[in-house]
Amino acid sequence: MKNMKKLLLSLGLVLVLILAACGDDSDNANSNDDAGESTPETISEEMEYTITGIEPGAGMSGVIDDMIENEENLQGWTHQTSSTGAMLTELDQAIQNEEPIVIAAWSPHYMFAKYDIKYLEDPNELFGGEENVLKLGRLGFEEDFPIAAEIVRNFYLELDVIEAALLDSQEQEIPVPEVVETWVVDNEDIINEFTDGVAEGNGGEIEMVVTSWDSELFPAYVLKHALESHGFTVNVTKVDPAIMFESIASGSADVTTAAWLPLTHGAFAESYEGEYIEMGPAYEKAKTGLAVPTYVELESISDLVPNE
Template sequence: MSKFKYHIMTVTIIALIILAGCGNENEAESSDVSKEMDYTITGLEPGAGQTETNEIAIETYDNLEGWTQDLSSTGAMLSALDEAIKAEKPIIITAWSPHYMFAKWDIKYLEDPEGVYGEEEDVITIVREGLQKDAPEAYEILDRITFELEDVENALLDAQELEMDEVADKWVEENKDTIANWTEGLDEVSGESFELVTTPWDDALFSGNVAKKVLTDFGYDVELTPVDPAVLFEAIATGESDASLSPWVSQTHGELYEQYEGEFEDLGPNLTGAKIGLAVPSYMEIDSLTDLKPKK
């Protein structure tokens, strides 16, 4: 064998040994991280929708065998996240967007190749039938209203210190150009009543309060009422309420959407990128649920 061929073979063998070592090291790191987290997902309240979805994930992924959830409350989960990040320790939490957790901490979703948590969703604006004829200015404003995910999450962080109507007022004041685009070319009204309904979720309360502020400044007498999602769809379908910016489709409120489809008008998304899943601090060197290890 020539010295050149011998040299090439030696280099190749060394490279393979290094790669194998890196692979074993990464696998060991992943195993250690899972063990350090005690094979536990820091979760929400018992009975919450995502709590049940987490159980499905544990059953679906073979590498999550032996994993459990630590259930208490959203506040307790976020406190645990804060403590873990301050200490740069590993933690895996139940997450959803939009939520202020993504504005306050540097965290990332873990990939979900089995699709347990579903695809990203849209938050849509729906209005009662006949609204375009009865209140064309409000209809047009609502049709133009859209939000960026990051803006909503930053606003929800502000809501930890302020009331939601104050957060909406602040956002409208800081986004005058956006509001001008929503109302451009429309004539103000004078005291016409308008009924908005919203789910009681924070992101929906924010968008609902922004819409209320904009419509009120435009001359409408606006009432904003938080209700259960089923009541919301029924109120729009029957004409009892005029509009909502709250529904998540096509999964979260998909059944209600289908149940009342044809009895309301869908103006399309006011927010894209809504989702649920499991998240970890960005400093953790794992990217997928499949990077976790089963409990031995």
């Protein structure tokens, strides 16, 4: 009988120890789950409260500096400026390691075709919101070139089409005009959308001006191809934005596909108001902002937390 009591007592002690161990394991598991949970606080800390930017002289770099100075949730953050190439290298390394990073971003750019990244919502429109990139013509262009003007008005590209072409240029290490030569062959159906039902041209010569950004060269050279397929000769000249607007307003150029409005080129548009015609968007939803890889569990700039 005594032996039986001792046995039962021993079994009871073993059971207590097992239950206690299970309880510790459960607590540790819960603790580990809590430790691994991503929150705005932990993500901001893993980012070292740093926005990875581009060239310090870029317009959006000034916007980011102002944000850090004035937005409560960005107090104590650092804006790491360097170059676009350096920013893209940091982004690539972070994605390879599946680490959080927040970058200065803009569209169109091949980064959105190459990587799974997303803009953080900008509820206060700190970056000013989306823009349309418009086609502008000189006064009298439609009267002098009615057939060409119809093609220009029909011309429109989707943003993701431009970004895919920019990625081709980057990966193949060839200039954008050469990318266009292949693209128009592979996308004849899109070109036909601009020219279907339009009469052949009369062989006139059209002067097109465009900024030197690759994102603007691609639409310009696609339009050049569409016009030349209808009998026109098109000369494309790269200029800075001020000269682009002045050339259209003075009549020394006929058309551009590269007017970012209402924000980026708004001052030029206002200065030359009434001296050009708007011919619709070349593409839409151009923007600047902060972006993160899609695996980062943030949705808005306001989700970032201060470095306290």
